[in-house]
Amino acid sequence: MFQETTSPSNFPFSLKSKGPWDYQRTCRMDTEHRQSVLHVVGTSLKANLNRTAPPNSRFFSVKCTPSVQYIINPPPQEESHLSPVPLNGNSALSFSMKHASESENDNKLSVCYYGKDKELLGRAVMYLTAIEISLDVDADRDGIVEKNNPNKKSWKWGPNGHGAILLVNCDSESTYNKMPDTTKNRISKVSDLKDMSLMVLRTKGPAKLPEGYKLTMHISQGDAENVRVFRPKSPEVATNFLDKVFSNFVQDYPLVLSQENLSKEVPYLGGLADMNFYVEGLRFPDMNFDGLVTINLSLLEPISEGLPETPIFTDKVVFRVAPWIMTPNTLDPVEVFVCSMRDNVQFLKGMKSLISKNNLKLKVCYEYQNRGDRWMQDELEFGYIDSPHHQFPVVLDSPRDGKLKDFPYENLLGPDFGYVTRLAYNENVSSLDSFGNLEVSPPVTVNGKEYPLGRIIIGVAFPTAIKGRNMTKVVQDFLRAQKVQEPIALFSDWLYVGHVDEFMTFVPSPDRKGFRLLLASPDAGYKLFRGLYNDGHGQAKLFEGLKGQKPVTVEEILGDKHLQAENNYVQSCIDWNRDVLKRELGLDDDDIIDLPILFKMVVAKDEFRAVAYYPDMVNMIVLGKNLGIPKPFGPQVNGCCALEAEMCSLMEGLGLKCMFIDDFASYHQLLGEVHCGSNVRRKPFDFKWWNLKL
Structure with missing residues (x-):
């Protein structure tokens, strides 16, 4: 059973504080349907409480399970948060979760709406599933892919600089009928991986994503001629005899992103998991290419059957191609x-x-x-x-x-x-x-x-x-x-x-x-x-x-x-x-x-x-x-x-x-x-x- 709380411990944050409140996603409260929402740890959700409130609502109150934290804007005047809070046109609720969920819908937040005499007019219930997601690279250039480096999304020169580095894979692992590896859309030998930069997708959460949600990796059309991304084949897929015979060859490292595939769904492994990706540079910096490449990871949310999914979270990393x-x-x-x-x-x-x-x-x-x-x-x-x-x-x-x-x-x-x-x-x-x-x-x-x-x-x-x-x-x-x-x-x-x-x-x-x-x-x-x-x-x-x-x-x-x-x-x-x-x-x-x-x-x-x-x-x-x-x-x-x-x-x-x-x-x-x-x-x-x- 959920144990809801309305204690003041849910109000430790000011609106000027840093942290999850810097990355907010707008959502809506619904008093007519129970909602299930997937939340990314490190971000926050924000709902305008007046926009979907029942007609004639004058007050509201908030309850949540202990793992959920929230702030109300404008802040309530009363010291006690147990009584209903006046509702106005700008009333908003920002909330988040500190930790990844162990199971789907294991947390809950509810908002009750009241009339002039504080009679209950409606209740919006939101079930929350929290996951941790980070797309990681060696942003501090020490040879180690650290988790969620704050500088991974940009590139800066100098001894105090930051940003990941990408090699043009211009050698040839083949000594017969050879050609530069950049001309091949496959990995022919495992030794080719050392010419590529490691990128890690780290996730933590329930065993699977709620139905309809998915992770996609994507690049721009402009970057597609400069970079390719491979990943190891999932262990549960590589089970047939031929996969074993051709171990260490192309069957084990399918192509994820290229000029032909600007976007591709990537697996969510569940629990605490890391998935390695190998990033290959294709072109040296030149007159029409500054050497910078961006790779994005997005979490997509289903809206309704037959309609496209919408992104609710995007992480990105930036590489610079190494010069000659x-x-x-x-x-x-x-x-x-x-x-x-x-x-x-x-x-x-x-x-x-x-x-x-x-x-x-x-x-x-x-x-x-x-x-x-x-x-x-x-x-x-x-x-x-x-x-x-x-x-x-x-x-x-x-x-x-x-x-x-x-x-x-x-x-x-x-x-x-x-x-x-x-x-x-x-x-x-x-x-x-x-x-x-x-x-x-x-x-x-x-x-x-x-x-x-x-x-x-x-x-x-x-x-x-x-x-x-x-x-x-x-x-x-x-x-x-x-x-x-x-x-x-x-x-x-x-x-x-x-x-x-x-x-x-x-x-x-x-x-x-x-x-x-x-x-x-x-x-x-x-x-x-x-x-x-x-x-x-x-x-x-x-x-x-x-x-x-x-x-x-x-x-x-x-x-x-x-x-x-x-x-x-x-x-x-x-x-x-x-x-x-x-x-x-x-x-x-x-x-x-x-x-x-x-x-x-x-x-x-x-x-x-x-x-x-x-x-x-x-x-x-x-x-x-x-x-x-x-x-x-x-x-x-x-x-x-x-x-x-x-x-x-x-x-x-x-x-x-x-x-x-x-x-x-x-x-x-x-x-x-x-x-x-x-x-x-x-x-x-x-x-x-x-x-x-x-």
């Missing part, structure tokens, strides 16, 4: 990638010797894979994605699409190795879309603003150029949308190939900001050659001993006024970029080292553009403290190359060791160098991107 993050030269190398060609034996020999100093594994892409395309740097860029529960590398495939175009997909995509690309459907792809034109700085602080993951650097046409080449907009939009490595645009179209790695790179250092920016400098080159000339080495020769190359003396270089004019132009282009880099990276002149490198102009489509005069030493590979530098074949002085000696002097002061690799015939003469012909996968940052202050 590039890794700078200052992070430790993991793997080095090069191509094997018939003519690059010397280059490979030098690379193998270099990586042996770091105990790294050299991964060689052979000719049957590269099909004659040696430019490993230009086809792809390595990065990674990260969340509190999982992290894995992701290769960004360039729209360049040379003969190496299948390598990132066919050879890198796999378990815990993701793949992403951007296709330029309506844009002209130029040399500036090769990823020698895509670099990233080490962490910097600029005018008090921290960039703990560095800043991406790309090359574009000069702002005033009418017919300049540019990196495609689709790639630039993708890079900017990641937000965590705000891009910087440099002027690189003055180069024949047009890549930023032809005139700049970064190396680690033990002092100052933890790195140095290396810039190609014709001025430094001419200063070096003038010093050699003044010291009596004017007849020292560049390219001496190189097959098919005519040696050039220091005196001849200094006497070539046309070459000097060309290098003055090149220096002005580099200086323009130098000023941009100083401003955008917060650098001083002491953070920059000028390398002695000369250029020459060649004609390309009736325009003059620059190429390196001798192997471009700035176009190096950085492996910790070991540098693989193009062998410059500079003037020989006392049995040593003057350019190599200068390079060693500049680098060894930073604790770096120089190794010079012969790439002259196999790369330099084809307008590339060591960096262009290699690529490095590096360890991720220790810094977690979601702690970034934006």
Whole structure:
């Protein structure tokens, strides 16, 4: 039997109090029919008492079982709540339950209405069933899905921020006939679950919901192309033989939400229960997608047979899709990638010797894979994605699409190795879309603003150029949308190939900001050659001993006024970029080292553009403290190359060791160098991107 009470203990709440009264649902009292109402703990119900009162009602009183709490508005004037309360047009009753019910209709609230002489005119009885519902995620980013975190419905950057994180499931659990898992609308292996974010539906209440009530999960049409949700099959359903045979495969994890299913009923398990859901990201942030995804859970109430149900409670969670993050030269190398060609034996020999100093594994892409395309740097860029529960590398495939175009997909995509690309459907792809034109700085602080993951650097046409080449907009939009490595645009179209790695790179250092920016400098080159000339080495020769190359003396270089004019132009282009880099990276002149490198102009489509005069030493590979530098074949002085000696002097002061690799015939003469012909996968940052202050 119900034990009703009207004691003052039911009035401990003021109308200004926080808690269940913040989330109110309007309901109606009915004096003609007994009502059964499903109530969600943590919310409240509110009824206008005058609206459905019997005619001529002047007073009312409230009774309820002990688990029900209520407040009356306006508050009664009398200290005793046992006598009827005056009824007016604004009389309202707010009520709730503190705990979930053990059985259906196990609590009751009644309102009695009285006439002028306090005679009973009618009685509204409401039977209550309370359940607890919460849709939960890892909103505090500690790897644990906590219950009903108050910040789960929004996303905030920073170390004191909040909000759940979602990975794009862009690796492939299959090693045969593979494709990114985002292209499959199923879970093929249980190992795929670790790439997804856990979301938990927690419920507490009677064994089943009252008849007609149901739980549905839903997403918007806009979010449907960005996310999918799976759940384990209920144990009572997976009973047939085939389900057991295919254990750990798709039969065990049916699809809940997708582009085809924006809303779906989910089971209510009864009692105290948790149901796991697995959320899969499908798209990286981009120009038309800010990375935020919302998933909703609603409790639906039946009104009448033949009429749609209405939502009486909705919970929601918000995820942000993890960005793609590039890794700078200052992070430790993991793997080095090069191509094997018939003519690059010397280059490979030098690379193998270099990586042996770091105990790294050299991964060689052979000719049957590269099909004659040696430019490993230009086809792809390595990065990674990260969340509190999982992290894995992701290769960004360039729209360049040379003969190496299948390598990132066919050879890198796999378990815990993701793949992403951007296709330029309506844009002209130029040399500036090769990823020698895509670099990233080490962490910097600029005018008090921290960039703990560095800043991406790309090359574009000069702002005033009418017919300049540019990196495609689709790639630039993708890079900017990641937000965590705000891009910087440099002027690189003055180069024949047009890549930023032809005139700049970064190396680690033990002092100052933890790195140095290396810039190609014709001025430094001419200063070096003038010093050699003044010291009596004017007849020292560049390219001496190189097959098919005519040696050039220091005196001849200094006497070539046309070459000097060309290098003055090149220096002005580099200086323009130098000023941009100083401003955008917060650098001083002491953070920059000028390398002695000369250029020459060649004609390309009736325009003059620059190429390196001798192997471009700035176009190096950085492996910790070991540098693989193009062998410059500079003037020989006392049995040593003057350019190599200068390079060693500049680098060894930073604790770096120089190794010079012969790439002259196999790369330099084809307008590339060591960096262009290699690529490095590096360890991720220790810094977690979601702690970034934006």
